[in-house]
Amino acid sequence: MAFTPTQLNLPAYPFKITRKQEQYFIFDEIRKKHLVLTPEEWVRQHFIQYLILEKKFPRSLIQIEGGLQLNKLQKRTDLVIYNTSGQRLMIIECKAPTVKMSQAVFDQAARYNSVHKAKWLVITNGLQHCYAVINHLEGSFAFIPELPEYLAL
Numbered sequence: 302m303a304f305t306p307t308q309l310n311l312p313a314y315p316f317k318i319t320r321k322q323e324q325y326f327i328f329d330e331i332r333k334k335h336l337v338l339t340p341e342e343w344v345r346q347h348f349i350q351y352l353i354l355e356k357k358f359p360r361s362l363i364q365i366e367g368g369l370q371l372n373k374l375q376k377r378t379d380l381v382i383y384n385t386s387g388q389r390l391m392i393i394e395c396k397a398p399t400v401k402m403s404q405a406v407f408d409q410a411a412r413y414n415s416v417h418k419a420k421w422l423v424i425t426n427g428l429q430h431c432y433a434v435i436n437h438l439e440g441s442f443a444f445i446p447e448l449p450e451y452l453a454l
Contacts, residue, residue: 306343307398309427314350331365340397344427345379348395358382358451362390378413382421390454391421402429421454 317328319335326335327346336342345365352358364381380393394410396402402424410424414435422433422442433442 307340307427309344309347309398310429311347311351311427312355314347314354316346329365331360331363340399341395344398344425345395347427348393348425349380352380352382352451356448356450378417381417381419384454389417389419391423392417392419393423393425396424396426398427400426402426402431407431407433423448 318338319326319328325338327338327342328334329336329346331349349363349365352363353360362383362385364383366377366379378392379395380391381389382391382393384390392410392414394406394413396406400406406424407422410422414422418437420435420437422435424431430448432445432448434445435442
């Protein structure tokens with residue numbers, strides 16, 4: 302299966318992409334391994350680099366595809382960002398560029414966050430990015446237009 306990279310609404314990064322027969326792979330610098338290059342992985346790897354290079358997130362505080370138990374079902378969160386005390390600070394749900402940012406996508410991430418209880422919730426398809434600050438005590442959230450740098454969170 303050939304993969305055609307989509308131009309995203311994120312900076313371009315020099316990824317290590319290899320091809321084995323008809324399959325493309327992208328090197329994940331956090332997990333130190335090659336992964337099948339799917340449209341969702343393309344978005345995830347771009348967003349990881351955006352966090353590290355543009356927003357100064359420490360790579361050691363980024364967890365990729367963390368598992369969680371939701372209503373007795375095993376699920377996974379695309380990205381979990383921790384603070385230096387080891388508490389979950391942010392969860393990020395990455396979708397393929399063809400997936401529209403919708404209430405259903407936000408609801409999925411919010412369900413995952415009902416377990417994680419992170420202060421920040423981010424959804425992205427690489428073209429659109431939604432950033433929300435969650436107030437768990439009041440049961441409310443507020444969308445913000447731009448993600449701050451890590452130290453400002």
